[in-house]
Amino acid sequence: MRLILFALLFLFYSSALKAQSTSALSPDKSLELKISVTDGKVFYNLFYQQEEFLSQSPLGLLSSVGDFTKDLKLIGKTSSKIQESYKLNRSKVSEVNYLANETKFTFVNKENDTIHIVFRISNNDVAFSYWIPKSKKNSNDCIVEKEITGFKLPSGTTTFITPQAPPLSGWEKTKPSYEEEYTREEKVGTKSQYGLGYTFPALFHLGNKGWLLISETGISGNYPGTRLSDADSEGIYSVSFPQEGENNFNGAVTASSTLPMQTSWKTITLGKTLKPIVESTVSTDVVKPLIKSSKVFDTGRASWSWIVWQDESCNYNDQKTFIDLAANLKCEFILIDALWDVKIGKEKMTELVNYAKSKNVGVILWYNSNGNWNTAPQTPKDKMNTAEARRKEMQWLQQIGVKGLKIDFFGGDKQVTMKLYHDILIDAAEFGLGINFHGATLPRGWERMYPNYMTSEAVLASENLVFQQGFSDRYPSTATIYPFTRNTVAAMDFGPVFLNKRLHRDPNKGTVRKTTDAFEMATAVVFFSPVQHWGLTPENLQEKPSYLFDYLKNVPTVWDETVYLDGYPGKYCVIARRKNTKWYIAAINGENVRKKITVNLPMLKGKGVSIIADGNEQESKFSIQKLQNTTFDFNLSPNGGTVIFTP
CATH class of the missing domain: 2.70.98.10 (Beta-galactosidase; Chain A, domain 5)
Structure with missing residues (x-):
């Protein structure tokens, strides 16, 4: 049986x-x-x-x-x-x-x-x-x-x-x-x-x-x-x-x-x-907040000397110059990159932080994530890899008034490394520090899970415009891929908006920029990051028209609404974003051919708008219009762009 x-x-x-x-x-x-x-x-x-x-x-x-x-x-x-x-x-x-x-x-x-x-x-x-x-x-x-x-x-x-x-x-x-x-x-x-x-x-x-x-x-x-x-x-x-x-x-x-x-x-x-x-x-x-915090973690725009002026700019005087640039552009932050501990030192850094405070600019400081998981020599290092060292350093950072950290060179996705990201975010939240990860993994729901998570690189970013002419040549096309891939799932710290013709402190050296000025303005909207690190330098303020900087002084970095309008990866992209009642519509052309793209903009019908569009060669032109219809024609130069925004 x-x-x-x-x-x-x-x-x-x-x-x-x-x-x-x-x-x-x-x-x-x-x-x-x-x-x-x-x-x-x-x-x-x-x-x-x-x-x-x-x-x-x-x-x-x-x-x-x-x-x-x-x-x-x-x-x-x-x-x-x-x-x-x-x-x-x-x-x-x-x-x-x-x-x-x-x-x-x-x-x-x-x-x-x-x-x-x-x-x-x-x-x-x-x-x-x-x-x-x-x-x-x-x-x-x-x-x-x-x-x-x-x-x-x-x-x-x-x-x-x-x-x-x-x-x-x-x-x-x-x-x-x-x-x-x-x-x-x-x-x-x-x-x-x-x-x-x-x-x-x-x-x-x-x-x-x-x-x-x-x-x-x-x-x-x-x-x-x-x-x-x-x-x-x-x-x-x-x-x-x-x-x-x-x-x-x-x-x-x-x-x-x-x-x-x-x-x-x-x-x-x-x-x-x-x-x-x-x-x-x-x-x-599908995720939930992991911690609550009464602290305020600010978002905004940042000046950043390293991206064009490179390692040599990590000194007291150049950083003071970029604090002044941040103040002139009404940026909320300055990012001071690698080697500040050696070339400036903690005592003088306290002076810089206080100087930045006097200009209403917050300071973000770079750190190496190591550990021993790679051979990147940049300092400060061995400050973020253990709880004891990390918390001691963060306590000092809080005391002198630093607002956030950029932490670099992680190099892997193992659970132990994902736990390190988590531990850094938890400790930094306690000490009131916003966090930006570079050389890092894809963020996975972190903008809701952690109150102080800001952004991550996790993409072939703007440093490659400086390092490789080939990347600079491909950049217009590459930029039209990111909004449909990496940037749609999480904040992306690309580091956009360049106005130098050559990306070097010496105007006769460095890689050659292939995009128009209007394209660069549009990337401030097309690329989303709660903290945007601009690729601008002090001489840009004298070389370029003031309306570009009037726009950059006000463009948001976080949004209430995002609307896809048109696009194709590698070819072009048109995105609309809203903050409060103000709309920003940005278009970029990823190909080296002129394009006319017609989109429907019902949110702007009957409204007065400002437009930064392509002019002659790389230069831009500015106009103010009242849009009578719901459709708008973007006439984009090769590797060009346009941004429309309401006052």
Whole structure:
């Protein structure tokens, strides 16, 4: 009898493994998720307006408390509605009304270990996370060894993604640091430059179907930062954990936590156009604030000597000059970069901070993140890598009135490194310091999670305009990729707005700028960062017309609303942003050909506006108009731009 009962149970379990399926919809029913279990393996498909955007893609992970990659059975499904309104004060929008349908799918393996896969589906976003509960069998620690999460794109798809760099590569072994060139419509499945896959966010063009962006959010030291593998023979990109050599072999490549354990959220944003991608808030929708603080962390614009004047400018007199420049431009900050501890010293830095205060300018100071995870020699170093050293330094910074820190050279995504980001942010919040990370990972929901997180580099940024003529030549096109990729998921400290013809202190040396002045003005709006570090120098004030600086004195760095108007990665971009009642509409041309782009601007109908547009050669022209119609023609010069703004 027992044998018969066992046989019946085995047959039941076997049949359950072979064919199970279920689905879930977005609130407007335009986006459909399908979950299926075939031969004990879990898959998902995504459909938008009844067209398949993701083909059958695998789900699951391998952990120390259970193998959830095979022999799985769906045993439960619970659904609920998520309706939440929240505010952001350092973002591309200030108020979010988040509406989504949440479905938790419960699976067991043949050992009866349980895992939940939680999906949240809004009208253009899907976010999902794995959740491993406590049980009588498993009540302590859990190690996740790998995910098999995958993304199968339709054939014919093209990519705008950045390759993962090898560990301990790049200058002074500081990579990987999300500072690689984007692919430009490479065929899906093309092997990455280094054979190590690609970093988030990853943008895919599905031809006539539309666009899809994959990213990750919700990491605070609880999980490593992950990436996409190269596509396998079936065209599936899989989630990969960090490489062993990252951070100079410090830390494990796996994820560990006490149970219950939740992984990071993987996010997918999709639509017929790029509008849902540019306007998405999914990276903050699925996270929560981690700490509360009564302290005020200011945002704003900063002068920055290093970007054009380089290391030699890190001296007392030059920094005083750039404090005066910040005051003239009504900038809230000056960024004083590497080697200040040696070339200026702490005693004289106190004097500089006090001088800046007298000019109503806050000081941001650079630090090396090390540790021993790379060989970058710039100081100050060994001040941010341990709690004791960090808190002692931050206490001094608070005492002299420093407003924020730029911390550089992290070089990896292991959980131990993600924990370091978290610990720095937590300590800095206590001491009233805003934080900017460079040579760093992609921020993952941090503008909502931490009150003092400002911005991160995590992109091939403006220093490369100074270092490489080739990057400067490609920059107009590159700049039109960033708003649809890196900058749509989080703040991006590119360091825009240059007016020098040659990017060097000596006007006869250095790389040659290829963009127009109007293009540079437009990047102040196109690129979003709560703290914007301008590439301006003191001589610009005498060389260029005053209306450029009148505009820069008032342009916001945080926004109440962001609206996609038009664009194509690598070709052009038109974005509108609003602060209070004032609108800023910016267009940049990524190609070396003249362009006319017509957009609808209902928010400006009947209003008087100021316009900075392309003039002769690189120079700009200024006009004041009253817009009678809802449409506007942007006539963009090669590598040019336009910015329209209301008074």
